[in-house]
Amino acid sequence: MRLKTYIVLSYITLAACKPTTGSHTALLQDTGSWPASFHIGRRATLAEINALDIDIRPDGKGLPPGQGNALSGQTIYTAKCAACHGTGTAAMNVQLPGPALMNDSAGANRKKLRTIGNYWPYATTIFDYIRRSMPYNAPGTLTPDEVYSITAYLLYANRIIDQQTMMNAASLPAVEMPAKKLFIADDRQGGPEIR
Amino acid sequence: MNKRKISRRTLLGGAATAAVMLFKSSYGRMIQTAIPESLYTDDPTKVVGPPPGAVGARSPFEHPVKKASDTSSRTPLQDLYGTITPADLHYERHHAGVPVIDPHKYELLIHGMVDKPMVFTLADLKRFPSVSRTCFLECSGNFRSNKETLTPQEICGLTSQSEWTGVMLTTLFREVGVQPRASWFLAEGGDAAVMTRSVPVRKAWDDAMIVYAQNGEAIRPEQGYPARLLLPGWEGNTNVKWLRRLELSDQPFMTREETSRYTYPVKDRIRQFSFEMDARSIITFPAFPQQVEKGWIEIRGIAWSGWGKIAQVEVSTNAGKTWQPARLQEPVLDKAHTAFRYLWQWNGETTEILSRATDETGYTQPTIQQLLNARGADMGGYHLNPVTAWVIQRDGKVLFRPEKWK
Numbered sequence: 001m002r003l004k005t006y007i008v009l010s011y012i013t014l015a016a017c018k019p020t021t022g023s024h025t026a027l028l029q030d031t032g033s034w035p036a037s038f039h040i041g042r043r044a045t046l047a048e049i050n051a052l053d054i055d056i057r058p059d060g061k062g063l064p065p066g067q068g069n070a071l072s073g074q075t076i077y078t079a080k081c082a083a084c085h086g087t088g089t090a091a092m093n094v095q096l097p098g099p100a101l102m103n104d105s106a107g108a109n110r111k112k113l114r115t116i117g118n119y120w121p122y123a124t125t126i127f128d129y130i131r132r133s134m135p136y137n138a139p140g141t142l143t144p145d146e147v148y149s150i151t152a153y154l155l156y157a158n159r160i161i162d163q164q165t166m167m168n169a170a171s172l173p174a175v176e177m178p179a180k181k182l183f184i185a186d187d188r189q190g191g192p193e194i195r
Numbered sequence: 196m197n198k199r200k201i202s203r204r205t206l207l208g209g210a211a212t213a214a215v216m217l218f219k220s221s222y223g224r225m226i227q228t229a230i231p232e233s234l235y236t237d238d239p240t241k242v243v244g245p246p247p248g249a250v251g252a253r254s255p256f257e258h259p260v261k262k263a264s265d266t267s268s269r270t271p272l273q274d275l276y277g278t279i280t281p282a283d284l285h286y287e288r289h290h291a292g293v294p295v296i297d298p299h300k301y302e303l304l305i306h307g308m309v310d311k312p313m314v315f316t317l318a319d320l321k322r323f324p325s326v327s328r329t330c331f332l333e334c335s336g337n338f339r340s341n342k343e344t345l346t347p348q349e350i351c352g353l354t355s356q357s358e359w360t361g362v363m364l365t366t367l368f369r370e371v372g373v374q375p376r377a378s379w380f381l382a383e384g385g386d387a388a389v390m391t392r393s394v395p396v397r398k399a400w401d402d403a404m405i406v407y408a409q410n411g412e413a414i415r416p417e418q419g420y421p422a423r424l425l426l427p428g429w430e431g432n433t434n435v436k437w438l439r440r441l442e443l444s445d446q447p448f449m450t451r452e453e454t455s456r457y458t459y460p461v462k463d464r465i466r467q468f469s470f471e472m473d474a475r476s477i478i479t480f481p482a483f484p485q486q487v488e489k490g491w492i493e494i495r496g497i498a499w500s501g502w503g504k505i506a507q508v509e510v511s512t513n514a515g516k517t518w519q520p521a522r523l524q525e526p527v528l529d530k531a532h533t534a535f536r537y538l539w540q541w542n543g544e545t546t547e548i549l550s551r552a553t554d555e556t557g558y559t560q561p562t563i564q565q566l567l568n569a570r571g572a573d574m575g576g577y578h579l580n581p582v583t584a585w586v587i588q589r590d591g592k593v594l595f596r597p598e599k600w601k
Contacts, residue, residue: 028326028328028363028402029324029326029363029366031324031366034324034369037369037370038322038323038370040315040319040322040323040370041313041314041315041316041319041370042313042314043311043312043313043314044304044305044306044312044313044314048304048314049304049306049312052304052383052439052440053306053440053442054389055381055383055391055442055448055450056448057444057446057448057449058446058448058449059446114455116455119454119455119465120454120455121449121454122449122454124449125449125450125451125454125455128391128448128450128451129450129451129455132388132389132391133290133291133387133388133389136291139291139387139388139389140389179465182463182464182465183454183458183464183465183467184461184464184465184466184467185466185467185468186466186467186468186469186470187466188469188471188473190471190502190503190554190556190557190558191556191557191558192557192558192559193558194558194561194565194566194568194569195461195569195570
């Protein structure tokens with residue numbers, strides 16, 4: 001089966017090297033007479049970069065100092081998240097403003113509820129996303145310790161780590177997510193074949 | 196009485212009738228609020244109209260509107276002519292509302308694997324050599340098909356087209372000196388979602404832009420004011436709005452929007468980094484809720500592909516048994532909505548009309564069954580571009596033919 005071949009390939013290189021229909025920049029603009037630099041714009045300072053550079057890569061680059069586990073995380077989750085996301089894995093009776101975040105069948109049962117336990121390929125994404133955009137009504141207000149704690153709680157609630165395990169800049173990127181093995185890079189490339 | 200009715204219908208025009216019908220209840224009131232009653236007359240040649248003004252407005256007889264839900268707002272494809280979407284009817288999809296950004300405080304930071312990390316103000320961006328290009332944008336979750344009473348807007352109104360103006364991303368990449376090992380960049384928005392996507396650097400060398408203008412004016416807030424990323428042909432979400440930061444890297448960042456969202460099951464796997472929007476078309480006339488009469492009908496619609504130009508659009512007027520080439524409106528642009536037309540004489544019998552697009556790579560818009568065969572029954576809702584059909588009933592009513600697969 002063709003799909004199987006892609007499991008072993010690094011989709012990072014795959015997606016980066018996919019052929020395109022051709023370079024259009026040249027058609028849109030003739031850069032032949034351009035100077036090496038237009039000297040427009042200014043150098044960014046390190047302080048400016050650090051103030052904005054909040055992203056976390058799967059290898060952990062970008063994670064701040066701090067730590068927390070599921071025990072402390074549960075308290076924060078109950079106070080700041082549960083109103084919109086619920087606290088269980090069961091289907092809710094009411095329409096909640098935020099999607100369910102837990103699934104009691106890690107790696108399996110993907111069709112029913114797609115959550116951290118069975119659909120998210122990297123644990124670092126949980127930290128990155130919660131820090132930048134949650135809680136929805138007060139984004140960007142959580143401390144690194146709070147985000148580590150909530151991340152630990154969500155990993156615990158999805159049966160990926162246990163309740164005591166501390167999440168920090170070293171341990172979080174090391175968490176193996178059940179869904180990681182499912183992800184493949186797009187293999188569409190134009191042309192007659194439907195993919 | 197009868198005479199008055201006819202004159203109104205003429206005013207409203209053929210294709211626009213459906214949109215106006217939706218507003219029938221408030222029709223009278225709207226005229227009164229838009230035009231002083233003293234000026235409203237059946238004979239405009241006897242009354243001097245308002246003088247020239249500072250900002251124009253739509254005719255009070257025209258009411259095209261977006262259709263909004265909690266998370267998105269759809270372009271009224273059936274009410275548009277040609278291929279440019281008026282900026283205030285451009286579709287919207289954002290994850291934490293529309294931010295208010297002061298253009299004087301706006302800055303774009305480019306850093307990471309570059310020789311010179313730099314900050315550009317909006318005025319800086321406007322000083323660089325500029326480019327204008329017309330292309331479509333489309334949300335990759337753009338197919339609804341659950342019932343017969345769906346308009347083109349409801350089926351696939353999460354696509355719009357504009358003429359965008361800005362600076363080529365390569366121009367800025369030259370300025371900061373992107374390092375050879377950089378293969379991806381993170382694009383980050385300055386909205387409350389602080390939206391992020393990883394983009395392969397090859398797209399920058401191809402045709403990516405930072406744009407600050409849309410259809411001749413500053414970009415609308417809903418479309419990313421004061422500046423956004425434009426990745427022609429790529430799924431809407433990657434065209435990060437309210438752009439505040441680009442970070443060059445040698446790997447993708449695996450943000451929530453490229454893992455938990457904008458990915459989809461394909462057989463027993465999950466497909467990720469699905470960027471190009473595949474070729475697609477939709478007949479926008481005749482379409483639900485219009486009613487047609489026996490005789491000549493110009494079937495009209497739009498076709499587009501994220502892989503390049505539209506090469507051909509075929510139309511079937513006999514439920515897909517045979518297909519005829521439609522006429523394409525020139526100029527046919529790269530990664531752009533392309534208008535097509537097909538003249539048809541309807542004999543009054545019940546039938547189905549369909550369109551299918553083929554792009555310059557040789558890809559032909561598939562049926563839902565072909566998509567199911569390729570991706571499996573659990574294929575999810577992203578990147579669905581199936582051929583769709585309108586049922587023309589004997590009484591002239593036009594209904595959507597729902598596609599069921601779940």
